[in-house]
Amino acid sequence: MLIKIAWRNVWRNKGRSLVVIGSIVVGIWALLFMLGFMNGFTVSYINGAIEHEISHIQIHHPKFKQDYDIAYSIPNGLSLKEALSSDPKVAAISPRSFANGMISSTRKANGVRIYGIIPELEKHVTHHDSLLTAGTYFESKQRNPVIIGNELAEELKVDINSKIVLTFQDEDNNLVAGAFRIAGLIETSSPSINKFTAYVKMEDFNRIAGIGQNIHEIALFLSSPNDEAPLMDKLKKEHPDLLIESWRTIAPELELFLSMTDSFLWVLFGIIMIALIFGIINTMLMAVLERYRELGMLMAIGMNKWRVYMMIVIETVFLSLVGGPLGIIIGLATMNWLGIHGIDLSAYSEGLKAYGYDSILYPSIENNIYIFVTIGVIITALIGALYPAYKAIQLNPTKALHTV
Amino acid sequence: METTVAKKIVIKTENIAKTYHESKIPVQALKDVDLEIEEGEFTAIVGPSGSGKTTLLNIIGGLDKPSKGKIIIGDTDISNLKESQLIDFRLHHIGFVFQQYNLIPVLTAKENVEFIMLLQKKSEKEMEERAMKLLKEVGLEDKAKVRPSELSGGQQQRVAVIRALASRPKFILADEPTANLDSASAGNLLDMMARMNREENMTFIFSTHDQRVIDKARRVVTLEDGMIKYDEVR
Numbered sequence A: 001m002l003i004k005i006a007w008r009n010v011w012r013n014k015g016r017s018l019v020v021i022g023s024i025v026v027g028i029w030a031l032l033f034m035l036g037f038m039n040g041f042t043v044s045y046i047n048g049a050i051e052h053e054i055s056h057i058q059i060h061h062p063k064f065k066q067d068y069d070i071a072y073s074i075p076n077g078l079s080l081k082e083a084l085s086s087d088p089k090v091a092a093i094s095p096r097s098f099a100n101g102m103i104s105s106t107r108k109a110n111g112v113r114i115y116g117i118i119p120e121l122e123k124h125v126t127h128h129d130s131l132l133t134a135g136t137y138f139e140s141k142q143r144n145p146v147i148i149g150n151e152l153a154e155e156l157k158v159d160i161n162s163k164i165v166l167t168f169q170d171e172d173n174n175l176v177a178g179a180f181r182i183a184g185l186i187e188t189s190s191p192s193i194n195k196f197t198a199y200v201k202m203e204d205f206n207r208i209a210g211i212g213q214n215i216h217e218i219a220l221f222l223s224s225p226n227d228e229a230p231l232m233d234k235l236k237k238e239h240p241d242l243l244i245e246s247w248r249t250i251a252p253e254l255e256l257f258l259s260m261t262d263s264f265l266w267v268l269f270g271i272i273m274i275a276l277i278f279g280i281i282n283t284m285l286m287a288v289l290e291r292y293r294e295l296g297m298l299m300a301i302g303m304n305k306w307r308v309y310m311m312i313v314i315e316t317v318f319l320s321l322v323g324g325p326l327g328i329i330i331g332l333a334t335m336n337w338l339g340i341h342g343i344d345l346s347a348y349s350e351g352l353k354a355y356g357y358d359s360i361l362y363p364s365i366e367n368n369i370y371i372f373v374t375i376g377v378i379i380t381a382l383i384g385a386l387y388p389a390y391k392a393i394q395l396n397p398t399k400a401l402h403t404v
Numbered sequence B: 001m002e003t004t005v006a007k008k009i010v011i012k013t014e015n016i017a018k019t020y021h022e023s024k025i026p027v028q029a030l031k032d033v034d035l036e037i038e039e040g041e042f043t044a045i046v047g048p049s050g051s052g053k054t055t056l057l058n059i060i061g062g063l064d065k066p067s068k069g070k071i072i073i074g075d076t077d078i079s080n081l082k083e084s085q086l087i088d089f090r091l092h093h094i095g096f097v098f099q100q101y102n103l104i105p106v107l108t109a110k111e112n113v114e115f116i117m118l119l120q121k122k123s124e125k126e127m128e129e130r131a132m133k134l135l136k137e138v139g140l141e142d143k144a145k146v147r148p149s150e151l152s153g154g155q156q157q158r159v160a161v162i163r164a165l166a167s168r169p170k171f172i173l174a175d176e177p178t179a180n181l182d183s184a185s186a187g188n189l190l191d192m193m194a195r196m197n198r199e200e201n202m203t204f205i206f207s208t209h210d211q212r213v214i215d216k217a218r219r220v221v222t223l224e225d226g227m228i229k230y231d232e233v234r
């Protein structure tokens, strides 16, 4: 009966209840939307970096990264690559040789990171074949093809088929150089690839460098992000003499970004819940004051304080139980729709691209967030109910009955 | 020779006084009121405005505490009860009918009648039977499923009276139950209360200003300045 009364009381002042329910719905919806948006941002940023630049795991000679000396190659690199490529956790693997050097056109010269790659393998790791703005991904029969970022091309005032020269130091610190022809231009979300990177075939690079079959880097792209930790453990155990790093250590700013987004979302969650608490307190206080005489009558005829208290609390919880799931359903529907269609941010994408974002954002939310938000709303409602319910039982029945 | 069976006394007040200290000048609303009410009485408390009728009924009903004196109901001295005990005492032993705002607006007439029984934890079946029987007796069985807002003032007060009756209290207190009714409805309500008084042997104590209502009482206690001025049994 208490429950029946509380439920009917919810609908007594329909307008007011709907306002509260509406604000709960909007609050939850906004929360879910923000969560999804931010999460989508983060995920797309991190995935972009993983899929087009860093990959999940990289392997180097332990001294290689100190000054990128061409001498520090991975011992037996290619056979290690063969061994790793049979691991089912590894979806794609790319061996690379590397040097820092200069790229020069007839007009200009620039510092550049030069990668010697095997295109057939590399394209399954960094997927640059999908990011071409001109030319092909090492498909033409030309000799010495090179692929560079579009911004670097602009800088050098070169285009497809233009000739450029790559200069770098070999193992004996002699300068070596080779003439290359631009086969393709790519545009990624990574400024460092767009401005400072050149990809050539490994056979060409290693021939010019005179390093035979040596490689400096092995990049692993995994079948599932969940495989990262176990595979890292295994690799570290099996190859203690190599530097094995996941994207988290290679690009610590991504990890930082992830945790910052996380704390930001918590703050947002807190703010919305606090706003809801005040909304609920306000409404329920009004409901209590409006019903002062009725509550006085109930206490006069023998309804004890505990029951009066519970009646108000249950009523509040009902309000949030109507609003909460509705907000979650609407939020869920919005997320599902946007998860498929995405939000087109191309109007702002010039600015965004500079930070490494894609122009279409796919908001996403992990399922446990919905449960979390539901519980959050119920707890919020309970907290919001405490004060009005306390107010209700403080009243004096005779006075309440005689207030006109 | 007439033999009188000693009637049971349901309410006994001993020298009760009540002073309100809410304003700068204390207001003495009741002064040394001694009153005994026997089972089965149908008694009106009358007197000019401000004479202390409401104060007296509130104290008898355990809604307010006297500044001095004792109130014994049945064999319980309620002046010693704590607030939470008083709520429980009221629930089980005292019926109330107020001038207005008696009913719970979100419940139907029948649910309202059942409400106190529900708080008393009576069985579903007993509540149902008693509520329907009483609604029928006051001619409101066809209004059982209707909410208070769709009832007339007189009908609402009748529901309030049978709600009080349904819980089988020791007596029913009604502070100006007819004040918001037109005179025809007021008469009907009083007739109904009188009938319940006879049929269910329920003790009623009500306050009123209305002479036609006073005429229906069998005992009239007149208050003036917080004291009993007359006490006549007809």
Ligand SMILES: Nc1ncnc2c1ncn2[C@@H]1O[C@H](COP(=O)(O)OP(=O)(O)OP(=O)(O)O)[C@@H](O)[C@H]1O
Pocket: B020, B021, B022, B023, B027, B028, B029, B047, B048, B049, B050, B051, B052, B053, B054, B055, B056
């Ligand atoms: N809560 C209160 N605080 C202060 N004074 C009060 C309070 N309640 C009643 N009084 C005073 O006590 C006196 C008796 O009031 P009471 O309400 O008992 O009179 P009443 O006979 O019921 O009057 P009425 O016929 O107008 O209802 C009045 O002077 C009133 O002003």
Ligand SMILES: [Mg+2]
Pocket: B053, B054, B055, B175
């Ligand atoms: Mg009065």
